[in-house]
Amino acid sequence: DAGVIQSPRHEVTEMGQEVTLRCKPISGHDYLFWYRQTMMRGLELLIYFNNNVPIDDSGMPEDRFSAKMPNASFSTLKIQPSEPRDSAVYFCASSLGTAEAFFGQGTRLTVV
């Protein structure tokens, strides 16, 4: 398996634009997580899904953030409208519900 695949790897966008981050989890994994990493706040859990259903979105910072998982092999994290403070590295991870979560390479988002 190629691991968790995220796209794009880098995204630069202007404030106010919509941004969509994509994730393909490892086949067979039934948990999917979206994290955000910044120097100031470290690695924060935004939302996680179990069997394509959102379970806990308490980490989503604002209504500008939304996440979907239409099927077991694809998830998106959307920011609309984007703001400079959303600049961060966004990671997607998947697991079988054990302690071992497998992370993607991340998407570095820069909002100017």
Add this chain to the structure above:
Amino acid sequence: LAKTTQPISMDSYEGQEVNITCSHNNIATNDYITWYQQFPSQGPRFIIQGYKTKVTNEVASLFIPADRKSSTLSLPRVSLSDTAVYYCLVGAYSGGYQKVTFGIGTKLQVIP
């Protein structure tokens, strides 16, 4: 979720054993202790998990005293490639998923 405290940074020479201690004074009965490693520009990677006493795998050892209020990750004979950030996480399984929080981690710098 139990709060964890670990050193912000550590330096070590190549070939030495490195011990990183994490404090988790309010760990709950059902909590497990998990360590992750993160290299620059990559997502975190699972290293080891334990509940009590000692756990060892091909990468590291995890020592947990009887009161479980702390744990020590031990990396034998480190090399330059072990330079990374190491995260201590504490959490219990809920609904099949271990709820954990990543902190800032310990930045380990291995010196030639």
